[in-house]
Amino acid sequence: MRYPVRAGVAAVALALTASLSAAAGVSKDLAYPTDGNLTAEQIIEQTYFVNHFYAFDNYAITKKGRDITVLVIKSRDKKPTTNTLERYLNNIYDDGVIKAQDLAIFRSGKLKGTGMLITDYEDDTKSQSYMIWLPALRKIRRFAEPAHDDAWGGSDFTFGDVTLRKPFHENHELLGKETFNDCLGFIEFGQGEHTRFTKNLPTAGSCDHKGKEVYKVKSATKFENWWYDERVSYIDTRTFADYRTEYFKNGEAIKVIDRDWVSLGASDDPRAVGWGYWYGKTLATGNQTWAYIPAKVNAVNATYKKDWWSEKTLRKIKR
């Protein structure tokens, strides 16, 4: 009779450990897998690692001459709105409290000069903190973490898509490996729809990833009454970069997000890649979003002042 009791305790301990590790998020030190037989969870953790640039100490998209990252949001049959921005991400923290800090600065449009400092904590149950410099008010305000399904910057991406969704928020299932056989999406501008920031954007989607081997992973959300039931990701078997994610609700495709990835160098880790662009389309409305990052503006493992990720930097932003 003792054996079953011990087995029961072990099972509970195992379950507890498993749930704790699932809820603990993804370590910045997650090793590159050597075994080719990965589970869906392991693949998704690797993809999370890649999307959060844990392969780098820091990662930035800056402004080089006239080259700058452009966020284009376009409703169907309407002219697009454009914002340009810089972003500085720092992953090097060892205080056991902060996991990463991300500084975004808007460089054009109505939010020109607005800066945002986002702090992500090691404790996954703790909300991210958002500190925003509002230049017209000349004030800093703090915001609580937005909801996963809130639109990111008014775009077709949600905060969940961009940053908040963690592997443990979904149940994953590996559907197999296949060859990614498509070019990525992009916004095709009509006559008179260009702005000064869109006129030099590519006129075709990236086909660089056509023919690459990808994992096909289905991830079902654990949230109830959620905006999607499941999403299917196409993930590079070598770099773990996700090229495409298709979202489904009640069996119908509702949104697609394509990501172009470019090698950033500075590391032998195959996962040391960065975004070339994000493209998203909400199928019901036809709204599209395109965040295009010129290759020139990427900077990794650069040197910054110690207090770069601070309120002081925010207050110094020029309009």
Next chain:
Amino acid sequence: MKTKENAWANAYADFVLRYRWVIVTLLVAATIVAALQIHKLDIRNDPDTLLPPSNRYVATNLYAEHNFGMGNLMVFALKVKEGDIWQPWFINKIQKIHNELVALPHSREANFIDIAAQKIKYMGADENGLVFKRLIPTEGISDDPDIAKEQLAFLREGVKNNPVMAPMLVSMWDADGNRCAYEDYNKDHCIAKAAYVIADYTDDVKETYLPWVREVRSMMDEYAQDERIELLVAGEPYFLAWMLADLVNKWWLFAISLVIVIVVLWMEFRTWRGALFPLIGVGMTIVMTLGLMGFTQFKLTTMMVLTPMLLLAIGIGHSVQITRRFLLEHARSGDCTLSARESIRHTIIPATLSIITDMVGFATLAAVDISFYKAYAYFGMFGMLTLLLTTTTLIPLLLTAFPPSQESCQQMKSHGWETGVGGFLTRLITGPGKWIPVAAVILVMVGSVYFTNLMNWKGDPAAEVKLVEENDIMPGVEKGINYARAAFKGSSDTWKDLVQLNEIMPGVISVAIPIRGKQPNLVECLDTYYPDDIYDIEDPIEKAQACDKYKKELACWDSEACGPQGVFNDVDLHTDLEKMENWMRAHEFIGYTGSYTQYIRLVNMLLAAEPGEQPNLKDLTVPNKDYLLAIDPDDDRSPNEIVQMYNGLLEAMTSAGDMDSFVDTESWNEGVVLGFINTMHPVETHEVTMDIQQYIEDHKNEPGFSKVHFGLRNADTSGDTNEMSTEGPDYVRPGIGGFLGATEATREVAMENWLIGPLQTALAIFIIAALMFRSVLVSALLTLTLFITLFAQYGLGGYFTSVENWSGNLAFHLLVTLSIAMGLGVDYGIYMISRLREEMQNTGNNWVEALRNTQNTTGSAVIVSIIVLLGSFIPLAGTTLANTWGLSVYIGWALIIDVFTALMLLPLMIKWFKPKYVFQR
């Protein structure tokens, strides 16, 4: 009118008899072809297509709907019977309703307003700073009591502390049962007793009204079973769709109507042929008319149900005349062909003439730029015209093919009741009793003078204003509309729900005031930009001048150098809009308002709060110079830059489409103020419309408003810059939209047509009757009877106005009855005069005998016709729809008076005035 000798009538009778089978075959073929088109009928009940699109209010309403949506709002209100709404089951029910309404076809989720909507947020502060969070978790309120308590407290706090949205989300009441003022919504003595889900749907819903409304009703049935709550549902798409469904659901009323017709025909003719052939003929006409409606895909309303019912009634009237004539001839001669020839040649002329006058009644409606008037006109005329073939021609032809025996026709010679009624009427008219009909007519006229308040004899000051300013000589007759009561009877659940909803919500009629920047946006500079030194100019005036200079030089706008375009980036506009909304919210008949400016105020309140502080209501304002300097006299921040930044924040912090119902986020140069009107009273809706327009007039030159155009002055925006917008005789105040605009447009159209329309019809009938009878006197006598009827109808409108029965006042949809009834009503007089002349000739000008014979035959046929007509109105009057009820009441009242005057007053006048047409030997 000499029917006996009319060569055309003889030729026609001979022709149709010769080719009888060809004609019958063609008619059957036409009916089959038409029947195949009926499925294309487009009964969409769309008020947007009812009114003239060039009307400023209609144009403004369509403009607002097209640009900002919110044109098909439906409200589900859930009222809790015990306690307050902050209970898990209640909140989860609201969330479930939200999800189900979103799942309905054609929903516009981004426009939904309720506590479960994603865009409606908790807005406050906690230890992490400002919090913008869903009010209810997507998974609903938890089953765990402790978690649920926390979630409900959060929700309650979020609703009470959202001064902009709270009145649109919940209804709060104090312990004494009084509704709390909106500014008291955050006070503890206010208890939330109801919550709403305001849902919006695209125009596509209009094409699938029936299946859509059945889904809605099924939801309503499900939720209504919960005894803890009371469910109230209202809103334009539900209303209009349910009107259609109600009509379809009451199909059995149409069956009753048909049974009545069959019974009357059977009693009249006592033969299956007499009961069946008229129905076949009229049925073919109805099928052909419905087929034409389907083929043309004309957008119809439920009120079009009048057309087939009128065709049934009028067609049966004609059928009775021709069938009776055939059977009488057959009884006399026993020869079917001869009987058919005689009946056709005797009947075709008066039938044609009466159908022409019927058509005139419809035709004059085509002159009014209202789609359903035109629909009545086109399809009414078509249907009436076909009656000549399907009744006056077809029935005798069918009777030659399926002849009755001569013996069976003998009983047709005369029914006892006919000679009884004919004899009574003759005695009445030829004796001292003749003053009874005269007195009855005088009584009706006096009543009408009383209720119409003709020329404001009552001395009412409000009526005097209408008389003087709008030349309304019958101010006692309300021409405005209470749309809801015009649609549904006061006894209907739909109306009762709406009344209750109006009590708990800010209002159930929308008003939309579109605003457009006077300065159009320039194209953005693409290749050549303004010089870099412009960035260094700090003085705002100097910078504006420089921007202006390069704008002219380069013919483009550099928003990086000179800031964003669009008047909604200008604090002056928001300042004036804030004042206007404050004025509107204080208006007796305006429940609540919303605009993009409210977002600006809200963001200002939230961002004005220092870290660690809760937002303060004093900061719920537009951050203009006065506000900034009141806090710090040395404040040099730019209010425009603050507003532009708020705009940028709102763009970034909301989902696509979230703000589209208030502002055009592409141009930032157009927006709309939305409001809820808390009255449906037609006088009050007109009053509040005038007040809003007066406010705009009084403030149009203020700093913000001087930069914008309001509404539309005509069909499009051309009125912004032409003579309509400059002071002078052609100046026109801009219209306002929303259902209030549609209501005012309806009133405006009615005011234009209520008198002139029927007078035009009367003139047309007078001319046609004069030509027909070649007698101005006969025509004048007929027209006089029509005026008696017309004035009696106005009197009826005055009566309904006096008792505030807004299903029965003379709104635009009932105005059609004046012209239609005139065209139909004159038929009886035409038949009577024609027959009197014939009988005078037959009796050697023996007036009494001629009158008796006329009353015995034509008189009784007229009585049968009116019974059939009233029977066919049963479906119109029997549903919960008020519009068809109103049509039947007005036409029924008119035709009763028409029959009365045709049978009693007209013979008297003929006797007194002795027109040659009747009395000439």
